[in-house]
Amino acid sequence: MGLFILRRSGVMILTALCLTFIVFFLTNLYPNLEKLAKTQGNFRMSDEAVESWLGSHGYLQPLPVKYGQWLGVMPGWTHQGDDGVTGRCLRGTVTEEEAAQGRRFCGILQGDWGYSTVFRDDVSGIIATRLGLTAKLMFWVLVLMVPSALLVGVLAGMREGSPLDRTLSTFSIVTTATPEYVSGVIFIAVFASSTVGLKWFKGTATSAMDSANFENFFLPVLTIALYGMGYIARMTRASMTEVMTAQYIRTARLKGVSFRNIVMKHALRNALIAPFTVIMLQFPWLLNGVVIVETLFNYKGFGWTLVQAAGNNDIELLLAVSVVSVIVVLTTQLISDIGYVYLNPRIRIS
Numbered sequence: 001m002g003l004f005i006l007r008r009s010g011v012m013i014l015t016a017l018c019l020t021f022i023v024f025f026l027t028n029l030y031p032n033l034e035k036l037a038k039t040q041g042n043f044r045m046s047d048e049a050v051e052s053w054l055g056s057h058g059y060l061q062p063l064p065v066k067y068g069q070w071l072g073v074m075p076g077w078t079h080q081g082d083d084g085v086t087g088r089c090l091r092g093t094v095t096e097e098e099a100a101q102g103r104r105f106c107g108i109l110q111g112d113w114g115y116s117t118v119f120r121d122d123v124s125g126i127i128a129t130r131l132g133l134t135a136k137l138m139f140w141v142l143v144l145m146v147p148s149a150l151l152v153g154v155l156a157g158m159r160e161g162s163p164l165d166r167t168l169s170t171f172s173i174v175t176t177a178t179p180e181y182v183s184g185v186i187f188i189a190v191f192a193s194s195t196v197g198l199k200w201f202k203g204t205a206t207s208a209m210d211s212a213n214f215e216n217f218f219l220p221v222l223t224i225a226l227y228g229m230g231y232i233a234r235m236t237r238a239s240m241t242e243v244m245t246a247q248y249i250r251t252a253r254l255k256g257v258s259f260r261n262i263v264m265k266h267a268l269r270n271a272l273i274a275p276f277t278v279i280m281l282q283f284p285w286l287l288n289g290v291v292i293v294e295t296l297f298n299y300k301g302f303g304w305t306l307v308q309a310a311g312n313n314d315i316e317l318l319l320a321v322s323v324v325s326v327i328v329v330l331t332t333q334l335i336s337d338i339g340y341v342y343l344n345p346r347i348r349i350s
Contacts, residue, residue: 004337004338004341005334005338008334008337009334012330012331012334015326015330016323016326016327016330019322019326020319020322020323020326021067023318023319023322024063024066024067024070024319025063027315027318027319028059028063028066028315032313032315033054033059034050034054035313036059036117036313036315037049037050037053037054037059038050039117039312039313040053040117041053055079056079056081056086057079057086058076058077058079058087058088061077068107069088069107070107070108070114070319071107071108071109072105072106072107072108072109072110072112073105073107073109074105075104075105076088076089076103076104076105076106076107078090078099080096081093084096085098085099087099087102088106089102089103089104089105089106089112090102108323111124112124113127113316113320114316114317114319114320115316116309116314116316116317117312117313117314117315117316117317118308118309118312118314118317119308119314119317123316123317123320124320126305126317126320127302127305127317127320127321127324130300130301130302130304130305131301131302131324133209133299133300133301133302134287134290134294134301134302134303136212137217137220137221137224137290137294137299137301138283138286138287138290140212140217140221141221141224141225141228141286142282142286144221144222144225145224145225145228145229145232145282146232146279148225148229148233149228149229149230149231149232149233149236149275150232150233150236150272150275152168152171152172152229152233152236152237153168153172153232153233153234153235153236153237153239153240153275154236154237154240154263154268154271155168156168156169156172156233156237156240157236157237157238157239157240157241157243157244157271158240158244158263160241160244165237168233168237169234169237171230172229172230172231172233172234172237173230173234174230175226175227175229175230176227176230176231176234177230178226178227179227179292180223180224180227180292180293180296181292181296183223183226183227184219184220184223184292184293184296184297185296187201187219187222187223188203188219188296191219192219200215201214201215201216201218201219202215202216202219203219203297204216204297204298204299205217205219205220205297205298205299206297206298206299206300208220208299209299209300209301219297220293220294220296220297220299223293223296223297224286224290224293228282228285228286231278232275232278232279232282235274235275235278236271236272236274236275238274239271239272239273239274239275240267240268240271242271243267243270243271244267246270248266249262249266249267252266273340276336276339276340277336277339277340280332280333280335280336280339281332281333281336283328283332284325284328284329284332287302287303287324287325287328290302290303291303291304291306291307294307295307302321302324305317305321306318306321309321
């Protein structure tokens with residue numbers, strides 16, 4: 001197991017480097033840098049002024065050098081101006097003596113995520129705050145989604161082809177086939193709009209960032225949970241159906257074991273092995289799939305931050321969001337693989 005984790009960890013690091021380099025390359029294309037210069041300076045800047053601004057902020061260096069500085073494995077850039085020295089590792093303009101005594105390495109590995117040009121704040125603080133808000137949303141989504149999906153899947157798979165199976169399977173397909181922006185708009189129109197008259201919930205979740213309650217937080221949670229619940233339920237149903245036709249289940253029936261004990265003591269444990277992987281893979285989807293829901297309900301979490309960073313060409317913030325997304329995806333996949341090995345004895349033995 002130790003060798004398995006070590007090998008997977010090595011693959012994770014290599015994958016993370018490749019993915020972050022691709023994102024870094026795309027965000028540092030010259031049109032994006034030119035737009036950044038004009039946003040921070042003046043939209044009427046000449047080409048020479050743009051070149052001068054980019055050069056004074058370290059954007060015209062070779063791509064591998066910039067990537068190494070962003071990671072923190074190469075010394076940060078410095079620029080000597082008329083007013084003093086500026087640089088990646090410096091806060092503002094300083095003297096040459098202060099620049100010489102300052103840090104030389106300041107990147108992701110040192111915990112320096114850069115400075116947001118839109119929010120005018122450190123990227124690390126923004127990410128921590130917005131990620132915490134999304135984590136709160138994800139927690140309640142999982143509390144609602146996972147037990148409901150497992151219950152629907154188990155009930156549907158217990159008796160394949162029965163009316164209950166057909167009804168629950170149809171419900172699962174409908175929820176999965178309905179995008180969040182459709183169900184979210186429908187929920188707002190029906191349960192939060194004055195047009196219909198059912199003002200049971202609030203159509204915005206902005207107040208939930210400070211104080212979440214059933215009224216202002218249930219609609220976004222329900223919107224996300226319904227979309228993911230159908231997929232987990234379908235996988236659980238397929239796994240449960242396969243287990244119920246296994247030879248040891250037939251043997252238990254022939255021995256006179258009650259149907260309830262067959263399901264609870266024999267079938268359920270083995271049927272939940274495959275859905276475990278699916279549930280773990282919901283974490284990356286929840287982290288990045290909440291973009292639409294957070295924007296729709298004006299909930300300023302991680303997905304909302306991604307939209308703001310991309311829409312306003314905030315390169316440092318966009319890179320930080322990408323790094324967090326990559327880390328979450330790779331970590332959940334590793335946990336999923338380890339858990340699957342422990343749950344499935346055949347894989348562990350092999």
